[in-house]
Amino acid sequence: MKKTHQLLSAALLMMSLSSVAAEVIEGTNYQSPSCGCCKGWVKHMNDNGFDIKMTFENNLHPIKQANGIHPEYASCHTAKIQGYVFEGHVPAQDIKRFLAEKPANLKGLAVAGMPMGSPGMEYNDQKMPYDVVAFDQDGNTVVWASHHQPQTP
Numbered sequence: 001m002k003k004t005h006q007l008l009s010a011a012l013l014m015m016s017l018s019s020v021a022a023e024v025i026e027g028t029n030y031q032s033p034s035c036g037c038c039k040g041w042v043k044h045m046n047d048n049g050f051d052i053k054m055t056f057e058n059n060l061h062p063i064k065q066a067n068g069i070h071p072e073y074a075s076c077h078t079a080k081i082q083g084y085v086f087e088g089h090v091p092a093q094d095i096k097r098f099l100a101e102k103p104a105n106l107k108g109l110a111v112a113g114m115p116m117g118s119p120g121m122e123y124n125d126q127k128m129p130y131d132v133v134a135f136d137q138d139g140n141t142v143v144w145a146s147h148h149q150p151q152t153p
Helices: 002-021 036-047 061-066 092-101
Strands: 025-031 050-056 078-081 084-087 108-110 130-135 141-147
Touching: 025 036, 036 050, 036 092, 050 078, 084 092, 092 108, 092 141
Parallel strands: 025 050, 084 108
Antiparallel strands: 025 078, 078 084, 108 130, 130 141
8 A cells, every 4th residue: 555655646746747847838920821931930949848829910010010020130920928029030949048037128039031040941951150139129139149050170
């Protein structure tokens, strides 16, 4: 009986720990219905512990404007996660760090354009360097993370 109780306790502990570790971060991605790279980014996010729903829009300009996305760091899709805005092909690891730190003075992160090799923009082994910028309510930016391909000797 004691052994059964210990096994049951251990199983319950494992279940509770796995449910905490497996907490899913939900969000919505606004994208064009015909954009394949946006779907690739959503897959990257979902593969990394997020549950990102896709909302298809033919005109994303009003969404970008309403969320303070300036043209100089705009991309093809805009996501809302936990009240923050994530523009373009921002890697999941950078978003997780941002959400963990919850910077009060920042509105979100952005990757301008569609850099080759960023999540959703994979093509063979081709990669180009790009920065992830954090932006505030006024559109001011600061580099949050840099992603550069390794140099070949």
